[in-house]
Amino acid sequence: MPVMEADKTDPIRAEELKSQANEAFKAHKYAQAIDLYTQAIELNGQNAVYWANRAFAHTKLEEYGSAIQDASKAIEIDPKYSKGYYRRGAAFLAMGKLKEALKDFQQLKKICPNDPDAAKKLKECEKAVMKLKFEEAISVPESERRSVADSIDFHLIDVEPQYTGAKIEGDVVTLDFVKKMIDDFKNQKSLHKRYAFQIVLQVREIMRALPSLVDINIPEGRHLTVCGDVHGQFYDLLNIFELNGLPSDENPYLFNGDFVDRGSFSVEVILTLFAFKCMSPSAMHLSRGNHESKSMNKIYGFEGEVRSKLNETFVELFAEVFCSLPLAYVLNEKVFVAHGGLFSVDGVKLSDIRAIDRFCEPPEEGLMCEILWSDPQPNPGRGPSKRGVGLAFGADVTKRFLQENNLDLIVRSHEVKDEGYEIEHDGKLITVFSAPNYCDQMGNKGAFIRFEAPDMKPNIVTFSAVPHPDVKPMAYANNFLRMFQ
Missing domain, CATH: 3.60.21.10 (Metallo-dependent phosphatases)
Structure with a gap:
């Protein structure tokens, strides 16, 4: 008889791994947390929370490229999942990509119109982008700059x-x-x-x-x-x-x-x-x-x-x-x-x-x-x-x-x-x-x-x-x- 391939999805075990990952995260063991979130994702890749949590752990290790990828995946799985936009916006911000961050915080505000934290972050992001635009407008070209x-x-x-x-x-x-x-x-x-x-x-x-x-x-x-x-x-x-x-x-x-x-x-x-x-x-x-x-x-x-x-x-x-x-x-x-x-x-x-x-x-x-x-x-x-x-x-x-x-x-x-x-x-x-x-x-x-x-x-x-x-x-x-x- 042919051997049936075991079902790779196991939501219960995935939740256990997520809990272990959360504990590792709290203990500042971010690499270990990433490893455990990865195992959870392998067992249940359609849970947006796992991707967003792993994005947060990547951010703590300054791995902002990976954080953006993971947060984007969370958003793809659940376009209304606010934490996906939050995590991605934070990673863009950490890379100095303010305009990209602004788009995510605008989306976050749409999803959570009554959340004061989302409103505050959007406002700060708008201020930062305005400041950046002003600095760009008044900056002197490199070739004309005096020391x-x-x-x-x-x-x-x-x-x-x-x-x-x-x-x-x-x-x-x-x-x-x-x-x-x-x-x-x-x-x-x-x-x-x-x-x-x-x-x-x-x-x-x-x-x-x-x-x-x-x-x-x-x-x-x-x-x-x-x-x-x-x-x-x-x-x-x-x-x-x-x-x-x-x-x-x-x-x-x-x-x-x-x-x-x-x-x-x-x-x-x-x-x-x-x-x-x-x-x-x-x-x-x-x-x-x-x-x-x-x-x-x-x-x-x-x-x-x-x-x-x-x-x-x-x-x-x-x-x-x-x-x-x-x-x-x-x-x-x-x-x-x-x-x-x-x-x-x-x-x-x-x-x-x-x-x-x-x-x-x-x-x-x-x-x-x-x-x-x-x-x-x-x-x-x-x-x-x-x-x-x-x-x-x-x-x-x-x-x-x-x-x-x-x-x-x-x-x-x-x-x-x-x-x-x-x-x-x-x-x-x-x-x-x-x-x-x-x-x-x-x-x-x-x-x-x-x-x-x-x-x-x-x-x-x-x-x-x-x-x-x-x-x-x-x-x-x-x-x-x-x-x-």
Whole structure:
């Protein structure tokens, strides 16, 4: 007798899995929640709730592309399911796609005309879109734009006699100054704008002179430490220096992008990193992350924080300096370091990266976009990005890139990892993330990697979060986005 194939649908078991997924979600175990929602969907794919819940879990992991796909599926199954529009609108918003978000919140209001929350979100979204249109209308074309740096002379800014904070004597940023500044920041005091301008302008000059891909030579017996995303977590940054020593010519660091946004001490983080760069350019190397961009800073808090702690001129100035940050580094001709990952085409050479004209806001496609946004995937080949920007690339892509460029290893950041790091692609790719208990809720460790010459084997150190003053992450973020936190 032929064996009847078992019925793949099992609504009761699917509901059990959904309940387990909800519990994992509440415990901030978002990857586990996604896995359980996926199992529920496999048993009952016509339940819009499962898709919308999985979309929410993807949002928590910043996988906005996947969130949009799942929410769209929920809407397809049930066009009147309000949460589908809510989740998709929130994901569009997180990607900075305000006009798409607006359409979803308009639809949400139609479905729930008497829901005050839906009305409030629609109103905020309309305000955000109006603001965006106004900014677009008054913006000067890139070609006609004058550098804001050229209009600033920090020497003309007086320092009031009652100012007791850190001071730069003359033009030289010293270790004593940096230590005093860090100490002031620890006690939630601010740096005088004169010295903040001096630091940022000096870093701009240093960075503009560098190529888009920088080669670093670590002499035999010496080392260099690579850190991943710090995301405005100033007190965790200080803990890295506590554990691994302050930056110096003998103890150099490379911070691999995403210094700012989300954490609410981003101004302190960026001024500290920049001050070390001024003190000794070879003690501090900085590469650009996807959050060193105007569109991200507008949404995720850095722009609001700069306005609050410094002023409007600094918003423009930081945007300019971020456009001068290198995109990648190569350590001792062996280790490739970049924030995001690899490319949608094979055959990209280091010389191609070196030739990128990086002095601009990141485009939405091409090599510069991909190096800032891409992520590794377990499957071979290439796939769509969970984030909706860049792409996902497999171990074979990593292997070919390394072989073609005569390299041994890729180090990248860009993704939260439970242990602060993850080794993938047959040991040829390491993700390092240096913001422990990310956004005060993920419970992850942070990590950094120490490379010692000549063998350049990665020595990974993990660490836990330290306490910080009671200022919540995203405290300065776009009002509209904060409504979804």
